Amino acid sequence: MSPESALPDVVTLDRIGVWLSGRQILHDVNFSVRPGEFAGLIGSNGAGKTTILRVILGLLQPTDGQVLINGTPRPRRNRSIGYVPQKVLIDPDLPLRARDVVGLGLDGHRFGLPTPSASRRQRVNEMLEAVGAMSFADSRVGSLSGGEQQRVLIAQALIGQPELLLLDEPLANLDIASEHEIVDLLRRISTEHHVAVLLSAHDMNPLLPVMDWVVYVAAGRAASGTVDEVVRSEVLGGLYGHPITVLRVEGRILVVAGSDAEIITSAPATLERT
């Protein structure tokens, strides 16, 4: 037994159900993320990924079930979780440099004027270094590219020394090169800073080389386990409530609606689309 298995899970969702304006968004969602683990929250748009993240963050109160942080019910204020929201559009006029945005992750929740100090500056520099943002540390944050802003926001989330880093679709709107860089960066951070990562994505393929654990969400239901355990026709078919075929093509995983027989007859067109 590794020493880690003795530690409680960083986050556990226990029979979470969410109703929003008369509609059930999440049904009986159960999963855990262990310390230092790299987990993907995978599902198509509208499956309930963002809702799950908001419940973990405490931004949304679940109708049923509870969230455990380190084995105990979620306190109202929790600083052990870092968060990188989806598609932050930073105004080009915002008078903040990349380093200011990172600094806000350290003490932005405090009242009063900031008190600059050598140790604060050093911590900000360390974080900028860790995410490879040193070269644009003094640029206005709104003038940076999507991938650069993503790095700055990761540093902002990480500087509070969280045990769990939540990222909502960090790979959306990135070009393929930046996508690879961000995935590598997150894997490295997870190992070096020993922080568990839970990131949502609609495409699991860029994450296949780094994911320890997958939480697959469809129609407000979730299944979790290793990729081989979860991403199978029977499991996903059960989530979606209709036949699903999982195809593995040259190391990539394609999830397609329909049974094997249907897929094979219409294969070329279907594969092209997914």
Added chain:
Amino acid sequence: MTGLVANVVFEPGFFANGPVQVALLAGGVVAVTSGVVGVFTVVRGQSFAGHAFSDMDTTGGSGAFLLGIGTLWGFLAVAVAAATAMELLGVERRRGRDVATGVVLGAALGLAALFLYWDTAVASTSGATTTVLFGSLFTIDGSTVPAILAFSVAVLAVAAVLYRPLLFTSVSADTARARGVPVRMVGAAFLVMMALAVALSAITVGAVLSTALLIGPAATALRLTKRPGTAMLAAASIGLLGVWSGILVAYDSSAWPGHHGWPVSFSVVAVIFVLYLAAELQSWARAGRAQAGHGRAATRSR
């Protein structure tokens, strides 16, 4: 020689004139407050709410005329009432925020139409409309100066307390909320701060022009610097420069041909607008140079 230059720039009697002294003091303090609050307003994307407050102050000013009390009190009462109404009607969501602002603004302007009609028709104070809409820095009652100072200091103190949470929420409200920032409360407090800053500017440049003092210097400062503290200092200085040189132009202009004396509000707003244009041109020029430089760097790195 120095005396001659001074006499050309400052018409004789400028500094000894009582109304001028009051105008320099009250206008200066208000300009600093508006500059600081203005930077937050622009950064948070709440310029529309700022403008709505300034329009709604018309209601407060004209109501105060009817009641025979100082316009400052009318401006302040409306500021607080409007901020509360907007908060209750849903400032939370971006879209809800603009709708709530529009609804409250419409209602307030309806009242302003009624009050201004009564002011002129019933109470026959014909100067009311001009004073309320366009202000008159030279007619500020010296006894309201302590109140103007007190409200300005209070607004600046709250700005200092909320400095970091306000900046944090303007990057991402969700991240700030997840980190434990009481986002709703901070937003409501800011709305009141903005309403008070606008009410104070309404005293100096008039209800309609107070947005110019709130947004103009801030927008100019944001063209010049990328640091929040520096932007606020710059906005305060630009506002101060605008108001003081506006007072000077207005005072001097009565000695110019025609002997009419230009309205202070016009001079103040004109100076601020010219400064904004200059900053805008300068940042275009800089962007052009940066682009040229970037092109060269990119070619080199290949």
